[in-house]
Amino acid sequence: MLSSLPGLPDHLIEPLQDGLLLRRGGYRGRFAPSPTGELHLGNLSTALASWLEARCRDGLWLLRIDDLDTPRNRSGAVDSIQHDLHWLGLHWDGPVILQSQRKGIYHSWLSWLRRTNALFACRCSRRMLAGSSRYPGTCRDRQLSWGWSDGRLPSWRLRVAADDPHQSGDVVLRRADGFVAYQLATVIDELQLGISDVVRGDDLREALPAQLSVFDALGSPPPRFRHVPLIRDLAGRKLSKREASAGLAPLRQAGSDAAAVIGRLAAGLNLVERETRISANELRQHLTQKGLCAFDS
Incomplete structure (x- = not known):
């Protein structure tokens, strides 16, 4: 709660x-x-x-x-x-x-989640993840830049609990194009x-x-x-x-x-x-x- x-x-x-x-x-x-x-x-x-x-x-x-x-x-x-x-x-x-x-509200939540280490930067492309039903954790434990690299921004993913009770994988909360995720x-x-x-x-x-x-x-x-x-x-x-x-x-x-x-x-x-x-x-x-x-x- x-x-x-x-x-x-x-x-x-x-x-x-x-x-x-x-x-x-x-x-x-x-x-x-x-x-x-x-x-x-x-x-x-x-x-x-x-x-x-x-x-x-x-x-x-x-x-x-x-x-x-x-x-x-x-x-x-x-x-x-x-x-x-x-x-x-x-x-x-x-x-x-x-x-x-309401963009300011969403970005405030993103900032807090990032400060609390609830997010991680992910540089996986859709092509890299093709065929995966849920995110396999590729970038979860990597220390990647949050900024531009090779002309791209990373997506920001939520660190979902290890037991993953809803079987969601680590959820994208900010897309690689900078838009807040749905x-x-x-x-x-x-x-x-x-x-x-x-x-x-x-x-x-x-x-x-x-x-x-x-x-x-x-x-x-x-x-x-x-x-x-x-x-x-x-x-x-x-x-x-x-x-x-x-x-x-x-x-x-x-x-x-x-x-x-x-x-x-x-x-x-x-x-x-x-x-x-x-x-x-x-x-x-x-x-x-x-x-x-x-x-x-």
């Missing part, structure tokens, strides 16, 4: 304590898309499941934009995400949270924002061991995690934001309204029959009357 982090400065420990108090106050969920393009139906299915779970449990639902990976961000995507959610009736609580405005930023956000429950796509299940190791390193319990099955195309491939045809725009152009789209998404989650027309709020009421939430049906 937090008491296991000796020497943690007040400006880091107080937001964690505040977040734990928020979590104890009731259900707090979130939707956290990256602004790399328009939301596709898989993203929206996850958003609907997450929103329903929060609303059926009389909780809060936050919108966080994971925009740290700036080379992948697309202009206008943040506005597009908000517009699509509003159009579907998936309204969030409080202001939109941008990870890009695994660190999302764990800090879940804690500081008091997130009690995370509903996300099944493709992120593989990220769970690494995140659990980071939660352990920060001396804090994780939220509850649930993973929504992915929507796939006719070839069995998961949808991506590169496929514009998978988003809302072509459905709206073909005459679909929000009730038709919500019905389609809800049917994919096995919450209603196919061809059902229903608004998000009507779907919430329907489940509540049956004493169900999105993961109870």
